Amino acid sequence: MLTAEANTLRISTMAESLIGSEIIKLANEVNELIRRGEKIYNFTIGDFDPAVFPIPHLLTDLIIKAYKDEQTNYPAANGMPVLRTAVSHFVSRTKQLDYLPEEVLITSGSRPAIYATFKTLLDPEDVVIYPSPSWNNNHYCHLSLAKGVMIETQPEQFFMPDASLLEPHLKNARMIAFCSPLNPTGTVFSKKQLESICDLVLQENERRKGTEKPLYVMYDQVYSSLLFEGTKHYNPVSLRSAMRDYTIFINGISKSFAATGVRVGWAYGPKYIINRMAAILSHVGAWAPKAEQIAVASFLENTKSVDTYLEQFKDEIYKRLKAFHDAFVNLKLKGYNVDCIAPQGAIYLTVKFDLTGKKTAEGKTLQNQGEVTSYLLKKATLAVVPFSAFGASQNSPWYRISVGTCTGENQIKEVMVKLEAALSELS
Ligand SMILES: Cc1ncc(COP(=O)(O)O)c(C=O)c1O
Numbered sequence: 244m245l246t247a248e249a250n251t252l253r254i255s256t257m258a259e260s261l262i263g264s265e266i267i268k269l270a271n272e273v274n275e276l277i278r279r280g281e282k283i284y285n286f287t288i289g290d291f292d293p294a295v296f297p298i299p300h301l302l303t304d305l306i307i308k309a310y311k312d313e314q315t316n317y318p319a320a321n322g323m324p325v326l327r328t329a330v331s332h333f334v335s336r337t338k339q340l341d342y343l344p345e346e347v348l349i350t351s352g353s354r355p356a357i358y359a360t361f362k363t364l365l366d367p368e369d370v371v372i373y374p375s376p377s378w379n380n381n382h383y384c385h386l387s388l389a390k391g392v393m394i395e396t397q398p399e400q401f402f403m404p405d406a407s408l409l410e411p412h413l414k415n416a417r418m419i420a421f422c423s424p425l426n427p428t429g430t431v432f433s434k435k436q437l438e439s440i441c442d443l444v445l446q447e448n449e450r451r452k453g454t455e456k457p458l459y460v461m462y463d464q465v466y467s468s469l470l471f472e473g474t475k476h477y478n479p480v481s482l483r484s485a486m487r488d489y490t491i492f493i494n495g496i497s498k499s500f501a502a503t504g505v506r507v508g509w510a511y512g513p514k515y516i517i518n519r520m521a522a523i524l525s526h527v528g529a530w531a532p533k534a535e536q537i538a539v540a541s542f543l544e545n546t547k548s549v550d551t552y553l554e555q556f557k558d559e560i561y562k563r564l565k566a567f568h569d570a571f572v573n574l575k576l577k578g579y580n581v582d583c584i585a586p587q588g589a590i591y592l593t594v595k596f597d598l599t600g601k602k603t604a605e606g607k608t609l610q611n612q613g614e615v616t617s618y619l620l621k622k623a624t625l626a627v628v629p630f631s632a633f634g635a636s637q638n639s640p641w642y643r644i645s646v647g648t649c650t651g652e653n654q655i656k657e658v659m660v661k662l663e664a665a666l667s668e669l670s
Pocket of ligand 1: 352378422426463495496497498508
């Protein structure tokens, strides 16, 4: 049903039917409660509190210096050569992959790189396969008029897709959108899982050779610098070199260096595709600011500063995720209907609140997962995002806790006391 204004000001069907981010909607509701004076433990948003997690000091200094050096005119459309070179070195050092600077595109955060990948590879109605839960693929499909096919994943596989789930859909697909470590779950692809998928993609592309457009993989690894306790990150090209022709990588500084507001991201892949992505974005103008690009280039080349920052940053993130995880394991042992998956990467923890059908102290039955989310918010003052906001079914009992704004273990203790009290009231 269109509003009166929308009825008069008719716009494109795509824009009219575009829905906003479900996570931002929830975060806004939570912020409204906070504004009204309620104390809420808000672990919804995949962002950082800069007072808890500042960007590297060296990066701040380099950005200020670049502005003082008047690096304020247009950057090169595909990114400043110094940054493309620094990214090429960073990729070689951290992922053992060889990509030349001309195979790298710099964008204003990772989002434009994702958008450009969709716009470059897909025609309207082309099929994109992506797992659910996952982050925002539905919106990128909508923007590029593609058809999304969601593959529902299971907790037993840590919510990562197996080849067998994808296989029935590959024949008609143009692209698969993957992310590892995954937002919202904080889990990663195992080597075996990803190898089997690469083998399927290569087999499918062998079948298509010369007759149909290839099947591509967009591989988003924005959280790949944040891995814990011996967890390994795998990528399609390291596992199967022939995947190089079909893989577009997405990365950036937003999550690795707590720099979500600095807006520097990148893509790398086959040069022809990267050039077409740059051409699309040159009209959008989604470049990272020139001063930030020059600063990030110097920062990334300072490998000692990068490694020192990451070590300490990862340690702080992991401490929080582990404290939450241990607390949930403890609640489960006490017999509450909760569960949790051990953290592997990113800034997220997967937890389960299996509480539908339970009765509150006021005698009201929690009828559905939406009521469970509300109960947690009102009684435990805990705000977390249900997996339904990432494409899982409305009755999925799984949730994402994000620790980017968590002040530390004391705060976790406080909220877990409230949570246990709220759970103990249910019968
Ligand atoms: C998986 C994933 N990719 C990309 C992004 C976008 O990052 P950026 O802030 O660099 O645009 C996010 C942000 O939450 C994300 O979770």
